[in-house]
Amino acid sequence: MRLDQVWLRYGARAPWVLRAVEVEIGPGQSAVVLGRNGVGKSTLLQLAVGVLSPTRGVVRDRPRTVGWVPERFPADQPYTVEQYLTGMARVRGLSGAAVARTVGSWVERLGLAAYRDVRMPALSKGTAQKVGLAQALLRPPGLLVLDEPWEGLDAATREVVPELIGEVLDDGGAVLVSDHRGETVRLPYAAQWTVADGTVSVVRPAADGTRASGSGTTVVEISVPTARALETVAALRAAGHQILRVRPAEPPPTGHVDHPADPPDRVPDDGAAPVGPVDGGDDRLADRAGATGEAS
Secondary structure (H helix, E strand, C coil), X not given: CEEEEEEECCCCCCCCCEEEEEEECCCCCEEEEECCCCCCHHHHHHHHHCCCCCCEEEEECCCCCEEEECCCCCCCCCCEHHXXXXXXXXXXXXXXXXXXXXXXHHHHHCCCHHHCCCEHHHCCHHHHHHHHHHHHCCCCCCEEEEECCXXXXXXXXXXXXXXXXXXXXXXCCXXXXXXXXXXXXXXXXXXXXXXXXXXXXXXXXCCCCCCCCCCCCCCEEEEEEHHHHHHHHHHHHHCCCCEEEEEECCCCCCCCCCCCCCCCCCCCCCCCCCCCCCCCHHHXXXXXXXXXXXXX
């Protein structure tokens, strides 16, 4: 898809919101749209989706199936969650048993089972956003557009968003994401577009070895108890991962006592995902008493 010399304003004499935009994104590619609030990020995404039409210029080669999640999902609708998703599945061309199967799958995956019979206006913003994600993915999209997708979500679902994006890319779809919280560090393979003063700049194209249709490699460092190191290495290799190195964990700072009863890392007040390990007990990823290795 390509935005070819796209200009946009909201009235004949209104100021230009976007001017001479020239950007493109291909199958299996992703881009993060960055910029201050109010500079036109959402406008750019709505042009990409087709919610808005350019005042000048043209949007070319938009995929037939587009998944769209606005920053604030419109939950003021007289339906329950299940009724809404069932209706949207039919609108998207699903029929028969495929409707119930697909809706049920997304309800379970996004933690919406307890809300199936709850009417949409009664949902919290975060739960409504989950419904928005589900409806955008009822059919595999050729283009997925997410406007601040992490806003209002619980920590568990924030972790799922990059996984969903990766699946769309693996299927050959393209993904556009806006973000002002810094959550898109979770998408290190994405290109970066910035919006400022009505113009859109590509400040970082997709990196070499970018994830496109499943390509690219990420290094993950994990920590396990020493007694389980060999077992873990063997399991990772059996799963097809490459082990880069295994080393003893660094000792804790002098005077520090790492006790199993230590509370989990604090969740920041702004609702962001917890920093550091969240799994408890001997299996937690950052058990300082363990042996540390890197796997890719």
